[in-house]
Amino acid sequence: MIEYFDRGAIVTSSLCAEVMKKMRNEIRKKRQGKLEKVLLFHQDNASAHRSAIAVAAIRDAGFEILKHSPYSLSLAPSNFFLFPRLKENVKEQRFEDNAAVVAAVQEFLGAQDEEFFKKIILSYKKFILKVYYNKCDYVEK
Structure with missing residues (x-):
């Protein structure tokens, strides 16, 4: 969704x-x-x-x-894993309006296979476990 x-x-x-x-x-x-x-x-x-x-x-x-670690600002799932890949895909593009942005996002996401999303989820899981084992203290990517 x-x-x-x-x-x-x-x-x-x-x-x-x-x-x-x-x-x-x-x-x-x-x-x-x-x-x-x-x-x-x-x-x-x-x-x-x-x-x-x-x-x-x-x-x-x-x-x-x-629980969200108070010191790890980059823990938002979309910011940490998905947006960098999306931004790389649309960099240097100019969009006429919001509809063009939505279309670009939908095109990017639609072009990704199941493996793409699995890798993101597994990377995120690994990072969250690192935070958990660090007792929710700050950790680097």
């Missing part, structure tokens, strides 16, 4: 809660009764994401929230 927002849109706790509900519904549709384990959820440390409303929505959706 990918959620796009207009340029300048403000991400509020209510918006985060709405996206959590959509994500849970998408996962339920895709997994169709195969969802037996608790899903772990990790996000960046933005205040809208940490608000009581957003945290309640995350838990209501059935996710277990992974």
Whole structure:
């Protein structure tokens, strides 16, 4: 599931809660009764994401929230693993409008095979375990 927002849109706790509900519904549709384990959820440390409303929505959706290391700023999954690859793909391109940006992102993601996403998830898992074994203290990439 990918959620796009207009340029300048403000991400509020209510918006985060709405996206959590959509994500849970998408996962339920895709997994169709195969969802037996608790899903772990990790996000960046933005205040809208940490608000009581957003945290309640995350838990209501059935996710277990992974603790965020207060000193490791680069732990946001998308920032740490996906965005660098996406940015490399679109560097030096000029986009006429938001629709062109969305199209470029969709084209990039659609061109990736399952192995691409598996590598990202495994790299992220390895890094999170490093943080965990370091007792959530700061670690370098």
